[in-house]
Amino acid sequence: xxxxxxxxxxxxxxxxxxxxxxxxxxxxxxxxxxxxxxxxxxxxxxxxxxxxxxxxxxxxxxxxxxxxxxxxxxxxxxxxxxxxxxxxxxxxxxxxxxxxxxxxxxxxxxxxxxxxxxxxxxxxxxxxxxxxxxxxxxxxxxxxxxxxxxxxxxxxxxxxxxxxxxxxxxxxxxxxxxxxxxxxxxxxxxxxxxxxxxxxxxxxxxxxxxxxxxxxxxxxxxxxxxxxxxxxxxxxxxxxxxxxxxxxxxxxxxxxxxxxxxxxxxxxxxxxxxxxxxxxxxxxxxxxxxxxxxxxxxxxxxxxxxxxxxxxxxxxxxxxxxxxxxxxxxxxxxxxxxxxxxxxxxxxxxxxxxxxxxxxxxxxxxxxxxxxxxxxxxxxxxxxxxxxxxxxxxxxxxxxxxxxxxxxxxxxxxxxxxxxxxxxxxxxxxxxxxxxxxxxxxxxxxxxxxxxxxxxxxxxxxxxxxxxxxxxxxxxxxxxxxxxxxxxxxxxxx
Amino acid sequence: xxxxxxxxxxxxxxxxxxxxxxxxxxxxxxxxxxxxxxxxxxxxxxxxxxxxxxxxxxxxxxxxxxxxxxxxxxxxxxxxxxxxxxxxxxxxxxxxxxxxxxxxxxxxxxxxxxxxxxxxxxxxxxxxxxxxxxxxxxxxxxxxxxxxxxxxxxxxxxxxxxxxxxxxxxxxxxxxxxxxxxxxxxxxxxxxxxxxxxxxxxxxxxxxxxxxxxxxxxxxxxxxxxxxxxxxxxxxxxxxxxxxxxxxxxxxxxxxxxxxxxxxxxxxxxxxxxxxxxxxxxxxxxxxxxxxxxxxxxxxxxxxxxxxxxx
Numbered sequence: 001x002x003x004x005x006x007x008x009x010x011x012x013x014x015x016x017x018x019x020x021x022x023x024x025x026x027x028x029x030x031x032x033x034x035x036x037x038x039x040x041x042x043x044x045x046x047x048x049x050x051x052x053x054x055x056x057x058x059x060x061x062x063x064x065x066x067x068x069x070x071x072x073x074x075x076x077x078x079x080x081x082x083x084x085x086x087x088x089x090x091x092x093x094x095x096x097x098x099x100x101x102x103x104x105x106x107x108x109x110x111x112x113x114x115x116x117x118x119x120x121x122x123x124x125x126x127x128x129x130x131x132x133x134x135x136x137x138x139x140x141x142x143x144x145x146x147x148x149x150x151x152x153x154x155x156x157x158x159x160x161x162x163x164x165x166x167x168x169x170x171x172x173x174x175x176x177x178x179x180x181x182x183x184x185x186x187x188x189x190x191x192x193x194x195x196x197x198x199x200x201x202x203x204x205x206x207x208x209x210x211x212x213x214x215x216x217x218x219x220x221x222x223x224x225x226x227x228x229x230x231x232x233x234x235x236x237x238x239x240x241x242x243x244x245x246x247x248x249x250x251x252x253x254x255x256x257x258x259x260x261x262x263x264x265x266x267x268x269x270x271x272x273x274x275x276x277x278x279x280x281x282x283x284x285x286x287x288x289x290x291x292x293x294x295x296x297x298x299x300x301x302x303x304x305x306x307x308x309x310x311x312x313x314x315x316x317x318x319x320x321x322x323x324x325x326x327x328x329x330x331x332x333x334x335x336x337x338x339x340x341x342x343x344x345x346x347x348x349x350x351x352x353x354x355x356x357x358x359x360x361x362x363x364x365x366x367x368x369x370x371x372x373x374x375x376x377x378x379x380x381x382x383x384x385x386x387x388x389x390x391x392x393x394x395x396x397x398x399x400x401x402x403x404x405x406x407x408x409x410x411x412x413x414x415x416x417x418x419x420x421x422x423x424x425x426x427x428x429x430x431x432x433x434x435x436x437x438x439x440x441x442x443x444x445x446x447x448x449x450x451x452x453x454x455x456x457x458x459x460x461x462x463x464x465x466x467x468x469x470x471x472x473x474x475x476x477x478x479x480x481x482x483x484x485x486x487x488x489x490x491x492x493x494x
Numbered sequence: 495x496x497x498x499x500x501x502x503x504x505x506x507x508x509x510x511x512x513x514x515x516x517x518x519x520x521x522x523x524x525x526x527x528x529x530x531x532x533x534x535x536x537x538x539x540x541x542x543x544x545x546x547x548x549x550x551x552x553x554x555x556x557x558x559x560x561x562x563x564x565x566x567x568x569x570x571x572x573x574x575x576x577x578x579x580x581x582x583x584x585x586x587x588x589x590x591x592x593x594x595x596x597x598x599x600x601x602x603x604x605x606x607x608x609x610x611x612x613x614x615x616x617x618x619x620x621x622x623x624x625x626x627x628x629x630x631x632x633x634x635x636x637x638x639x640x641x642x643x644x645x646x647x648x649x650x651x652x653x654x655x656x657x658x659x660x661x662x663x664x665x666x667x668x669x670x671x672x673x674x675x676x677x678x679x680x681x682x683x684x685x686x687x688x689x690x691x692x693x694x695x696x697x698x699x700x701x702x703x704x705x706x707x708x709x710x711x712x713x714x715x716x717x718x719x720x721x722x723x724x725x726x727x728x729x730x731x732x733x734x735x736x737x738x739x740x741x742x743x744x745x746x747x748x749x750x751x752x753x754x755x756x757x758x759x760x761x762x763x764x765x766x767x768x769x770x771x772x773x774x775x776x777x778x779x780x781x782x783x784x785x786x787x788x789x790x791x792x793x794x795x796x797x798x799x800x801x802x803x804x805x
Contacts, residue, residue, distance in 0.1 A: 101694025
C-alpha cells in the first residue's frame with residue numbers, strides 16, 4: 001500500500017474536525033475523497049500534506065510510519081499537494097516557483113537561473129505545458145498555474161498527488177486537460193487523492209471513493225460498484241433527486257427584465273434576454289465568455305452602446321452598483337470573499353449592509369437584530385451567534401448570509417453569480433430551494449454557473465453566451481448537457 | 495519569443511524603478527539649464543557624500559519593505575549609534591553594532607512571536623530607542639575614534655572613501671537581493687508569507703534576517719554619520735525613518751512587498767537630494783521646497799501604482 005491513513009483524529013481547540021478516519025491509497029489509482037464542506041476533507045488533506053500534524057492516529061508510506069509537522073517534510077517524502085488556494089507566488093517566475101526552496105546554485109552560491117530555466121522547460125514539457133519559464137506566474141491563467149503546481153510535484157518525483165477541488169476554477173476544456181494529466185500520472189504508478197464536489201467527474205476519473213461525513217468515515221466504495229444516489233445518500237443522508245426543487249409549473253409571469261440587442265463596454269453582444277416574474281434564468285457558457293459582463297452591466301447599469309436594458313418596462317437609468325441596489329437589484333458576486341463579504345465583520349453587519357445602502361451617511365448604522373435573526377432562521381444559517389465573524393463560517397453559510405443581505409432589504413431582481421461555488425451539497429439544496437421560493441414569490445433570479453447539472457436542474461431557462469453574445473436558449477429540466485455544450489462551443493462539436 | 499522572454503520576470507522587477515529614473519533625468523536637465531553649478535562634478539560628489547548615511551539606511555529599509563514589512567525604528571537606531579560611538583570607551587563601535595542588532599531582534603521577535611503589525615512594532619521600538627539614545631547622550635557632543643575621522647576625510651582617486659564604501663555595499667546588496675536564494679525568498683515571503691511557507695521557504699528566518707539587516711544598515715548609516723560629524727547627536731536620525739521609506743517607495747519598491755530592488759530606492763535617495771540641492775541653488779524657500787517634494791512624491795509613486803504582477 002502506497003499510503004495508509006489509520007484512525008486519524010484532529011481537533012482544533014474544542015472542535016473535533018476528524019475522528020477515526022482511515023483511508024488506503026494504492027499505487028496507480030485515483031482515490032476520491034467525498035464529503036460535504038465541513039466534513040473534514042480539507043483537514044485530512046492538510047494532515048496528509050504535512051500542513052499540520054494529526055492529534056492522534058498513524059500515517060504510513062510504504063508501510064513505514066511518518067511524522068510530519070511541516071509541509072516540506074511531506075513533500076520530501078513524496079507527497080505533492082495541489083491546494084485549493086494556489087501557493088504559487090505571483091511575483092516570481094515559473095522557474096523560480098518550481099525551484100522555490102531548493103534552488104539550483106552556481107559555484108559562487110548564487111541562484112543558477114540558466115540551469116533552472118533549462119530544467120523547467122524539460123519539466124513543463126513533461127506535463128504538456130508549453131510555457132516560457134521566465135513568465136511571471138501572476139500572468140498565467142488559473143489552469144496554467146495549476147499545471148505548474150503539478151509540474152512541481154512531477155519535478156520532485158512525488159509519488160502521491162493530492163488534488164483539493166482542482167476543477168473549481170476551471171472551464172470544461174481545461175478540466176478535460178487536467179484529467180488527461182491525472183490519468184498520465186496514474187499510468188506512471190502514482191497514487192492520487194482527489195477531492196471534489198462534482199460527482200460526474202468522480203465517476204469519470206476515479207477508481208474508488210472514501211466518503212466522510214461530519215469528520216468521520218462514512219463509507220468506502222469501488223467507483224464501478226456504486227452510483228450517485230448511493231454516494232449522496234452516504235454523504236448527506238438524502239437522495240439526489242431531492243437536490244433540486246421542482247421546476248416552475250405555472251406561467252413565467254410578465255417580463256421584469258429585458259435586454260434587447262444589448263452592447264455595453266463590458267458586453268460585446270448583442271445580448272437578448274428576458275426574465276419573467278416567476279422565472280429562474282441561467283447564463284451558461286465556457287469560462288469567460290461574457291456572462292459576468294452581462295450580469296454586471298445590469299447591476300451596475302452600464303450605459304448601452306446599442307440596444308437597451310428594460311427593467312419593469314423602463315430603461316435602467318443608473319450608473320454604478322449603488323444605483324443598481326437603489327433600483328431594487330441584488331447581486332451575489334462570483335468571488336464571494338473578495339467582492340461579496342466583509343470578512344472581518346460580524347454576520348449581522350454583513351447582512352445589514354443591504355439595509356444601509358442608500359441611507360444617508362449620518363444615519364446610525366443600526367442592525368435590526370430581529371429581522372436579521374429571522375433571516376438567519378429562515379435560511380438556516382448555521383452559526384454560534386450573529387455577532388460571529390463571517391470569515392469563520394463555511395462557504396455555504398457565507399453564501400446564505402449574502403442571500404440574507406438581499407432578502408432583508410427586499411429586492412425586485414436577484415442576480416446570483418455561481419450560487420453554489422465552494423458550497424457543500426447540503427447547503428446547495430437549501431440555496432436552490434430559497435432561490436425557487438424567491439421566484440415563486442415574484443422575485444426573478446438570474447444566475448450564472450459553470451456547473452451544467454446545476455443550470456439544468458435549477459433553471460427554468462438556460463441562455464448560452466458565446467463571445468459576449470447570447471447564442472441560444474434552452475428550457476431547463478429537459479435539455480441536456482450536450483445541447484448546451486454544443487451551443488457554448490459553437491461550430492465545432494465535441 | 496524565447497530571447498525576448500528570457501528575462502521577463504527579472505526585467506519587470508527592474509522596470510518598477512523606471513519612473514524615478516525618468517524623473518531624475520528630467521530633473522537633471524531642468525537643473526542643468528537653470529543652474530550650471532548644479533551638475534558640476536564637485537557638487538554631485540558633495541551630494542553623494544552627504545547622502546551616504548541615508549543610502550545605507552534605505553538599503554536596509556528596502557529589504558524589510560520587500561517582506562511587506564516596514565521599519566520605522568531605523569532613525570532611532572541611527573541616533574543611538576552616533577550616541578554610543580561618540581563615547582570615549584573601549585569597544586564603542588562594536589557596542590553600537592550589538593545594540594542595533596538587539597533592536598532588530600526585538601522588532602522581528604515582536605512581529606513573528608506575537609504577531610504585532612510591523613508599523614506598530616517598529617513605532618514602539620522607534621520611541622523606546624529614541625529614549626535610550628537621549629539617555630546615552632542627552633545633548634550633542636563627544637568625539638569619535640580617530641580612525642573614524644580619518645575614514646570620513648579620506649579620498650581615493652578624488653572620490654570620498656564613504657562614497658566608495660557605500661557604492662560597494664549597495665552593489666553587494668543588489669547582487670544578493672536579485673541573485674541569491676535569500677533575495678528570492680525575500681520576494682516570496684513578501685508576496686505571500688503563507689504560500690512561501692507552504693512552498694518550503696523558512697519565512698520566519700527570512701523576516702528575522704530582514705529586520706536584523708535593516709538595523710545593521712541603520713547602524714552603518716549612523717556610524718558613517720558620526721564619522722562625518724566627529725561627534726554624537728541623539729536626535730540626528732529623526733528624519734531617517736520617513737526619508738528611507740519615501741526613497742524606497744519612490745524607487746519603485748512596493749510597500750505591499752515582493753516587488754522591487756535596491757537600485758531604485760538608492761536612486762530615490764539621490765533624486766530627493768538632488769531636488770533639495772537644486773531648489774537651494776535656485777533660492778527657493780524651504781517651505782516651498784517641502785510642498786514641491788510632497789507633490790513630486792505623490793506623482794512619482796502614482797506613476798508605478800499599477801506595476802504589479804498579473805495586472
